[in-house]
Amino acid sequence: MTDAVDLTAYSFDGTTSWQRVPEAVVFPTTSEQVSEILKLATAQRIPVTPRGAGSNLSGGSVPVSGGIVLCTARMNKILKIDADSFTVTTEVGVVLNDLNRELAQHNLFFPPDPQSFLAATIGGCVSENAGGPYAVKYGVFKHYLLGMTAVLPAGAIVKLGGYTMKNVTGYDLPQLLCGSEGTLAVITQVTLRVLTLPAAHQTVIAIFDKIVTSGLAVHRVLTAGILPAKIEMMDNWVIRRIEETSHMGLPLGAGAVLLFEIDGMPAAVEIETEGVINCCRQAGAIEVRAARDANEATNFWTGRRAGFSAVYGASPTVFAEDITVPINRIADLIDRVQDIAKNYNLTIVIIGHAGDGNLHPSILTDKNNAEHYGRAERAANEIFAAALEYGGAISGEHGIGLEKKRFLKQAMQPEAIDLLRGIKKVFDPSGILNPGKIWEDK
């Protein structure tokens, strides 16, 4: 595909700050075709940017150096669901939600649930090592990656890893490619571990007067030995947006809402639900209760998603940060973010996966208002610094890409960044794969 209009549609991803039109877009359907493309690109020194659905939030699939966009969307066949050994082997262009729909036919599911699951492809998720609300109990993509087929920049098609949960055979290369943001090889097939669908679910909603108290409640639940599948947090700003659109009956003055999902065997779910409710009460929740039925539970989770969308629609530019801290520092981090918002006179919405320490403080700003934007940037820098100070990470699930590469130096030692560069050289000596991402040029 080389028509200018079509190429424009491949010049962006899910972020707002980066755009570059590629020279061509290719849609391979086999590993062999990917190999031919990469051989040609290596020979001609043409940059190749792999792309699945382009729903990522890091700038990772924006072809900042031009060249070829290699779109995997048409490699979309699920190759084998092995219900007896709890694995699925699939091409990488399959959309995450489609995979789970197929797995459900076999009473199976694939737990990691980036909230872009209606768009995101498996290949993109593996490359970004994506995760979502389920991470509390079930972890993220890397915890389910058993093996893969990948094409190296010089054109070799390699099978890495295997089909078993335990596998210590040399360096763990699938894990190295997982989260490598398309800079080392083009993944074409993966084998993933899958689980049996839980027999029962329950949703608990807890309302707090202060956002900090909700952070304490999360800590109390986890230390009580209960491991909910999801613990999601929304602040007052989001509560008000949800009430505007879907009228869930949340008190408009509430400081924060926690949504818990507890899943497992029915008897265990019942006991754990009670435990969660008690912990929230003890932590000082104003109100806490289980969803009356599946319908109400669905409404709660729909509201949570609508709240997240509202953040993105609320201002021309949104810095959707993705910091993560150790669980016991959540309350500190929230405190700090609120101070930063006050100091810079900004609206910073806090929403996130409270159960795993991954928060998305979203700074509402406008790229075209230089003064405001400048304040937002300074606030973002302070939030990153705070996350690192508390022993956290600058990205929990979105990846570094372009958005966070200027912060990498603060998060990693120079020697460690040199290791990244060295690994890149081994895989991709001519530097054609997704150039310009993750670290800054020296």
Place this chain on the structure above:
Amino acid sequence: MTQNPSVDDAGKCMKCGFCMYNCPIYKIDHIESHVARGRNILIRQAGDNSIPNDADYAERLSYCLLCGRCEAICPAKVPSPDINIAARTNLVNQKGLSLPKRVVYQGILKNRKLMANLLSMAAWVPGVSTSDGTPLRHMADFTAVFSKGLALPRLSRPFLASRLPTKTLPPPGIKTKGQVAFFPGCAFEFFFADIGEDIVAVLARAGYEVVYVRDLTCCGLAVRSAGDVKTARLMAAHNIEKLASFDHIITGCATCGSALKDYSKWFSDDDPRQSVARIFSAKVYDFSEFLVKEGIPAQNVQAVTVTYHDPCHMKWHQGISSQPREILRSIKGVKYVEMEGADDCCGLGGAFTLAHRDISLAIQDKKMQNIKNSSAQIVVTSCPGCLIQLRDGVRRNKLPVQVMHISELIRGQIEPHQKPLSTGDEAEQ
């Protein structure tokens, strides 16, 4: 007052890509410029002239069924179909319409008498119409030559105007509950006049005096979708005026219904006709919506397995999906089965099917597979466009399935001896 959508709304897209999950076209070709997210980017960039407003751009805008699924799934509720229409309108305003489109939209569709005269003349051409109810063998294949292979319906003879009195009264013994106006649209007026009669007969059986208003025009949806908003507004204003005195306006066509209910969106916010249109739209009901609200006439049919296809203009534009099913389940003798992907598009999309026949057929193929797997004997739907596409698919795939408008089945059971179930597959008989 809410602003009507314009190209500026493309800026509200946050590029999450959920529209890709629902887009019938993207699911086939996986091309970003053919789905709402990519198209919204193009529309934004055309707006600030960072890409040219040329024929290539116009062609990308045509890759859209205007089915509304993208808007339904969009977390930010970006009105992408209306944004596309606004972009097409800008192109028409800049460059004008092609001559054939000008003739069809501004001349023929707008002028109901001229359309009737032209089509009456065409009806005399051998094989173009079903003069005595027994269509010519292979006629579908014959007309298909002119429509890139799509089997078009024959013209009705005579048209609905000559079949219906101004007022159709409830049959003797049935108490009159009230009066409704029937909006036939082009399809039931000229191509499926039998179905037009069925709809009116069932409404009468339900206890309504049905008024056939003589000089209505086309609903205007196809004209607006092509970007000729000016002409579409004239058509809307005409229909609103002619139907202003009625409290209930019933359509049997999903497309006309979605248009009539949306008329207020067609006028700009400073246009006084907008508030008039809003009052009008509140009185418009789809046939099945009205029957479920007012009471479905209970009847029996011979044992038959039936499934329902959701027209996009019914489910995604009007939010009507339970009512037709409720009606079908209420009919004694009907075994209702739900097919997989019942609300997947049929692939017609009005002019889309002629512009992009290969994609249209790929979408149709999926539908046919689902119909086949459902093992239904009859597929019922509520849209003449879907009827055309589904009958075409049934014919191409040689499926032993009848495709019917919902009113045909209700009337078929009401008067089983007078009117045999019509078949979607005359050419194969």
